[in-house]
Amino acid sequence: MMKTVAVIAEFNPFHNGHNYILEKAKEITNAENVIVIMSGDFVQRGAPAFMDKFSRTICALNSGADLVLELPIYYSLGSAEYFAQGAVSILDRLGIVTDLVFGSECDDLALLSDIADILVKEPEEFKEKLQEQLKNGDSFALAREKAVLQALHTDDSKVKDILSSPNSILSLEYLKALKRLNSTIEPHTIKRVGSDYNSKELSNIPSATAIRSFIAKNGTKLQDELKEMVSKSSFDQIINYQGSFGNTDNFTKYLYYKIMQAGEKGLTEYLDINEELSNKILDAAQTFKTFDELCAKCKSKNMTYSRISRSLMHIVLDMKASNMEEYKADGYTGYARILGMKKDISPSIKTVKNIGNIKIFNQLKEAKENLSELEMRLLNETLFANKLYSLEFKGENVNEYRLQPIIL
Structure with a gap:
């Protein structure tokens, strides 16, 4: 079977760290294809995306992705749990994904998996400690940390770091989602490189936060500095962006x-x-x-x-x-919308249509013909968010039914 690795991302905007994870994903799994599930026009921290989804799709395709799918709005703009569960549910249903790679502050996959097990199974010892600490006035995050430590019978500081680090928390949610689905997809973690997630410090591999802050302060005037932080494709998209950046x-x-x-x-x-x-x-x-x-x-x-x-x-x-609640009961999502792809991945799309348990399409008119009423509602809610984004930041009343996916 052909190996296909998946990466779940926002690319908000696409920078050198994202380029690194796409390269490493293919390298450590020996995969022939890289699939990206990407947030659309709104992202998980509760904000409009810095740049529209098609601009970020171009960056991903030019940096190693073969296929980019849109994560529906209820998951792209959801908690870490919903974000992960929504994305993993699509990957599992595709039927061709063999591996999932994600970046984390901690690259100890065994420990991450042990913690995820506790959070999925919630043994009695864990639940009792969690309730005890909540009654004592702890925040949920602190109570959960103490309950996990007790369930693992350890006071290892590495566990505390995992439960308080943004990418490690998301890694746990990916693992939880895979376990709940009994998925055959094999997880891999890559140690996060460069600046911390929320750091505003500029470097060769800065955080997306730092790049957004840099552009908010300087616009696109300091191009030499910007070139050092992002890929050529991303630089071109930022400099030539038609519209205002999300705020x-x-x-x-x-x-x-x-x-x-x-x-x-x-x-x-x-x-x-x-x-x-x-x-x-x-x-x-x-x-x-x-x-x-x-x-x-x-x-x-x-x-x-x-x-x-x-x-x-x-x-x-x-x-x-x-x-x-209805989308969760329906398995999160039964469709996959293609935002962009490489020409030579088309045979893999045909494979999904034959063996996958999901409706995959690259033109929205196909959705009307194939989606259930509930799936169509989720798509329409996503399209409403996209339209509002376009009106506010692109100055256009975009009819996405007329848009074509990016083909490179």
Whole structure:
């Protein structure tokens, strides 16, 4: 069987670290093909993507990817668990993916797998300790850390590092998703290189955060510095970008309108919003001036900035908790939309159509003919988010049914 490795990504924007992981993914697995599942126009930290999905698709294809698929909005803009489960469910259904490679601050796959086992199986010892610590006033993250340490019968600091590092937390979610599906896909982890995930320090391999901050401050004027941080393809896409770069504050008025509609009935119908957060948002809504300011007002020990930003974006995009429950019950997603591919991977697409348990298409008109009512709703919610993104940052009312995938 031909080996096909998958990478789950945002490429927000595509930089040297992303180029490294695509190269290493193919190298360590000896795979003939590389499939990328990529967030569309909104990303997991609760924000619009820095650049549109087709610009980032071009970067991925020019840097080693053979096929790029779009991750639907409920997962690209979901918690780490939903992000991972949604992406892995697509990979597993494709029927051709043999390996999954992901970057992590920790490259001890055995330890990551042991922790993931505990989080999936939730042995009694783990559950009792978790509840005990929550009753004692610990945040959920700290209570979970103590419960995992007890279940592993260790006080190894490496476990604490894993449970507090962004990429390692995501790695655990990928492993959990594979275990829940009893997937035959083999996981591999690559040690993260370069700057930390949230670092704003510039380097040869900076974080995406640093690049976004650099461009927000300098625009595209300091081109020599930018060239050192991103691939040639990414540099060209950034310098020649048609539109404005994604920014949460652009959605302030949309957000205010939606919150004012809710009134006394609250906001708990929206994904990831419990009664506590709903009350916080409604209380702060009387005085906030920008999207980011409202995030800051609602942030607390138990609620991170990203969690709040995601929740607010769920309000803007009308993403409901009840819809997510239906998508979960349906196996997350039964379709795969192609954003771009290399010409010579076409035979693999035919293989998916023959042996996969998923509907794969490169033109949206094919979706109408083949998707179930629920699958079509998920696609339409994703297309609504894409349209809002295009209106705000590209100045266009794009009909995605007329768009063709990128073919290189």
